[in-house]
Amino acid sequence: MSGSDVEGVPRWLRTGAALSWRLLVVVAAAVLLGAAFSRLRVIMVPLIAALFLATILAPPANWLHRRRWPRLLASWTVFLVAAGLIAVFVIGVLPTARSEFATLGVDIQLGLQRTDTWLIKGPLHLSAKQVNSFTVGLTRTVKSNQAGLLRGALSGVTVAAEIAAGVLLTLVLTFFMVNDGGKIFAWMVSAMGSESRSQQLVQLGNDLWRTVTGYVRGTAFNGAVNATALSITLIVLGVPLVLPIAVLTVIGSFIPLVGGIVSGLLAALVTLVTKGPLDALVVVGATILIHNMEGYLTGPLILGRAVRLHPMAILLVLAAGSILGGIVGAFIAVPLASVLVTLVSALRRSRLVVPGPDGARPVPPPNGTGIQMPGTAGPE
Numbered sequence: 001m002s003g004s005d006v007e008g009v010p011r012w013l014r015t016g017a018a019l020s021w022r023l024l025v026v027v028a029a030a031v032l033l034g035a036a037f038s039r040l041r042v043i044m045v046p047l048i049a050a051l052f053l054a055t056i057l058a059p060p061a062n063w064l065h066r067r068r069w070p071r072l073l074a075s076w077t078v079f080l081v082a083a084g085l086i087a088v089f090v091i092g093v094l095p096t097a098r099s100e101f102a103t104l105g106v107d108i109q110l111g112l113q114r115t116d117t118w119l120i121k122g123p124l125h126l127s128a129k130q131v132n133s134f135t136v137g138l139t140r141t142v143k144s145n146q147a148g149l150l151r152g153a154l155s156g157v158t159v160a161a162e163i164a165a166g167v168l169l170t171l172v173l174t175f176f177m178v179n180d181g182g183k184i185f186a187w188m189v190s191a192m193g194s195e196s197r198s199q200q201l202v203q204l205g206n207d208l209w210r211t212v213t214g215y216v217r218g219t220a221f222n223g224a225v226n227a228t229a230l231s232i233t234l235i236v237l238g239v240p241l242v243l244p245i246a247v248l249t250v251i252g253s254f255i256p257l258v259g260g261i262v263s264g265l266l267a268a269l270v271t272l273v274t275k276g277p278l279d280a281l282v283v284v285g286a287t288i289l290i291h292n293m294e295g296y297l298t299g300p301l302i303l304g305r306a307v308r309l310h311p312m313a314i315l316l317v318l319a320a321g322s323i324l325g326g327i328v329g330a331f332i333a334v335p336l337a338s339v340l341v342t343l344v345s346a347l348r349r350s351r352l353v354v355p356g357p358d359g360a361r362p363v364p365p366p367n368g369t370g371i372q373m374p375g376t377a378g379p380e
Helices: 011-039 041-066 071-121 128-144 146-190 195-237 242-252 258-274 277-303 311-348
Strands: none
Touching: 011 041, 011 311, 041 071, 041 146, 041 195, 041 311, 071 146, 071 242, 146 195, 195 242, 195 258, 195 277, 195 311, 242 258, 258 277
16 A cells, blocks of 8 residues: 555545545634624624724823823823813714704705706606606605614614613723733733743733734724825815714724725715715725725835735635624624734744643743733833
8 A cells, every 4th residue: 555545545635634624613613703702792892892992092001100100090091081082073073064964965955956867868868757757666665664764763772772881891891901901911821820831821912912903003094094085085175074984984994995995985975966976086086096005005014914914815804704793793804813813823933832741941922021911011
């Protein structure tokens, strides 16, 4: 019998079978995690949101703590300042957005009239009877679905209660992560047993934390750059609702590829209704230019190696996240995949070595920095 097979089974078949069952285990684990996430979304979504917020709030709290501020005072100061800035932004934007939405209603009516005129006198040359028939049919459809819309509004009360509870839980978790994140992580590491293994887990935790931090900060900065460029375009064209569209652009940047398309489409639709098709084409062109600049210039420079995923991998990850977790799944799919890539890279570099009877030596944390999670002072 040759060395290429064992008991008559070719080597390529044995290799394929081994890879297949491992792939099935990974897929089954992903499906189970998605199901668990869906059932526990009221807890998991605030936990993930708090983790993202902690990556932004922890550095200034650590900076104050290194200047001999008490940890609790530093955390409360950063937390209250951030809440105050958000409140000022909302109070300043809300009246303007409300008035612009009221104006937008009139613009929509004028836009529909212009559309009717274009359908009749434009290149399609539809008859007035056909356009009126379509309008009447659309109106009947809306009226026939009023009961369903009402039921949706009633069910929205439950959704609103879940959102309110989620926001409150997010705030509480964020504060504890900023104030006691290092202690919580140290307790988790100490539960692993041996000191050598704890040191390796500290190093791995620091690597994962740097990945999440780099992703959140880089994506937020990218979103701010995109929102600024799009806002300048809309202001030059005289389009309303600039600030709400800018906020949606920043939020949409956390859903790579898809979020940029949705925010750009919304800006184009508002421009089409208020200014006409030519200006809408200008907004579409500006959106394409902005997101190409992000893909080839600002994205690689700002994110660096925080997200080491090919665009095709990002699309597949987004699709899987959307199927398993809906919008929230798409929101966390890319950072979760980046964390998994970092974890696999650390394992391949044998950073997480469990000492065995052969006396394998663990790798200590570099520079003796120890735990650098939120809630620790860190090096000067």
